[in-house]
Amino acid sequence: MNLQNWQLDRQLTVLGVSGGIDSMVLLHVFVQNNWPCVVAHVNYNLRGDDSTNDMQFVQQECEKFGIECYVKSVKTTQIANELGVSIQMAARDIRYHFFDEVLVKVSAQNIATAHHQDDELENFFIYLMRNQMHSAWLGIPETRGKIIRPLLRISRKKISEFAAENAIQWREDRSNSEVKYLRNKVRHLLIPQLKEAYPDIASDYQNATRLARQIEAEENQLFELRWKSEVKSTAMEWFIPQNFIDNPKNKYGIFKKLIQLNFHESQIIQALSTSQRIGSFWENSQWKMIKLRSGLTIQSFFISQQEPVEFEIKDMGNYVFGIVEFQVNLINVSDVDFAAKNVYYFHPKVLENLKVRARQQGDKMSVFGMKGHKKLSDLMINQKIDTIQKNQLPVLVSHQEIVAVLMLRRSKLYLLEDTETAIAISWNLRN
Numbered sequence: 001m002n003l004q005n006w007q008l009d010r011q012l013t014v015l016g017v018s019g020g021i022d023s024m025v026l027l028h029v030f031v032q033n034n035w036p037c038v039v040a041h042v043n044y045n046l047r048g049d050d051s052t053n054d055m056q057f058v059q060q061e062c063e064k065f066g067i068e069c070y071v072k073s074v075k076t077t078q079i080a081n082e083l084g085v086s087i088q089m090a091a092r093d094i095r096y097h098f099f100d101e102v103l104v105k106v107s108a109q110n111i112a113t114a115h116h117q118d119d120e121l122e123n124f125f126i127y128l129m130r131n132q133m134h135s136a137w138l139g140i141p142e143t144r145g146k147i148i149r150p151l152l153r154i155s156r157k158k159i160s161e162f163a164a165e166n167a168i169q170w171r172e173d174r175s176n177s178e179v180k181y182l183r184n185k186v187r188h189l190l191i192p193q194l195k196e197a198y199p200d201i202a203s204d205y206q207n208a209t210r211l212a213r214q215i216e217a218e219e220n221q222l223f224e225l226r227w228k229s230e231v232k233s234t235a236m237e238w239f240i241p242q243n244f245i246d247n248p249k250n251k252y253g254i255f256k257k258l259i260q261l262n263f264h265e266s267q268i269i270q271a272l273s274t275s276q277r278i279g280s281f282w283e284n285s286q287w288k289m290i291k292l293r294s295g296l297t298i299q300s301f302f303i304s305q306q307e308p309v310e311f312e313i314k315d316m317g318n319y320v321f322g323i324v325e326f327q328v329n330l331i332n333v334s335d336v337d338f339a340a341k342n343v344y345y346f347h348p349k350v351l352e353n354l355k356v357r358a359r360q361q362g363d364k365m366s367v368f369g370m371k372g373h374k375k376l377s378d379l380m381i382n383q384k385i386d387t388i389q390k391n392q393l394p395v396l397v398s399h400q401e402i403v404a405v406l407m408l409r410r411s412k413l414y415l416l417e418d419t420e421t422a423i424a425i426s427w428n429l430r431n
Contacts, residue, residue, distance in 0.1 A: 011109035019171035022114035118156040139209030223253035310357040322392030326427035343426040
């Protein structure tokens with residue numbers, strides 16, 4: 001048994017015990033070593049009386065050992081149908097949610113499950129058959145968060161021998177012998193033949209998975225360094241530049257990041273595709289992801305749906321609108337610098353009825369240096385303003401005429417004629 005640094009003799013552990021041979025051996029190991037533990041058991045109600053008998057068996061064994069036992073009885077089939085997932089997936093989620101509840105309730109340090117060496121080898125072939133190569137080679141980790149797997153380096157054969165030597169009782173799930181299930185086909189038909197030809201296949205595979213996880217951990221560290229230096233991200237918004245997406249070394253890391261935001265695999269594959277149309281977007285219940293010329297922007301659904309408010313500007317000072325911070329100042333005309341970037345100058349009369357709002361359909365502006373009125377939509381296309389930015393740019397309006405769109409262009413209105421002072425409106429993107 002691999003104890004790592006779990007300090008099982010000093011810290012309370014929640015044991016996931018089904019009543020089968022593996023989990024009963026795990027329970028007996030804790031009992032024999034006097035390691036503090038409580039037991040958590042889920043009755044999935046999938047096998048009629050057998051499910052109830054399993055639950056009662058686990059409760060009786062715990063009572064015999066003087067160990068506290070927590071039980072949850074659920075209608076798994078009904079829950080799976082309601083969620084639109086497989087029974088196996090529903091059962092797994094129910095199981096681990098319950099284990100977490102018990103962990104918190106008793107203030108335990110870890111949750112121990114009885115996965116062993118043969119389980120990991122079975123998983124390898126199941127993932128291969130599902131064409132999930134990456135998961136196949138990473139195997140089952142001995143530690144994941146609060147979950148530990150003390151038996152993971154122990155074979156099924158040694159577990160059976162330990163059970164026999166210690167006269168351990170257990171409950172047999174009759175469905176484990178039915179080869180109509182994929183896992184059972186791998187367990188009963190494939191693995192025995194492989195072990196006969198290659199006796200060390202399970203331990204050799206585990207060595208390979210440990211190396212694969214070590215390599216992935218190193219690659220993850222390098223990816224995180226690149227992510228922090230090249231990607232703009234906050235708790236509410238991410239922007240992933242296109243050149244970062246195009247780097248093959250970043251593909252898997254980006255994929256994992258987006259999976260954590262609950263995007264579907266198909267959505268992520270489309271978003272990362274070079275052939276995807278600019279302006280395409282994908283949503284889930286929390287996030288909106290938009291394809292831009294310059295990359296991908298991912299926003300909290302609250303932000304992406306929020307419309308910037310309209311307000312008046314009557315005084316000098318600092319203002320925020322959408323993605324822009326801007327400042328309104330009164331200066332002397334002699335201090336005007338037309339070569340300065342990110343600043344427009346206006347006649348002071350502009351303040352008589354100056355408002356800020358988002359663009360509206362059909363908006364036009366008499367652009368300084370151009371003939372006639374131009375549609376804002378056309379100007380934004382020409383300036384390659386990204387989709388997500390179009391409704392977040394401040395449109396300055398005075399007496400119902402557009403005088404400027406910050407970050408885009410200014411109009412011919414309110415030029416510096418017959419005045420000794422000027423209104424300077426400067427801006428920058430919000431961090």
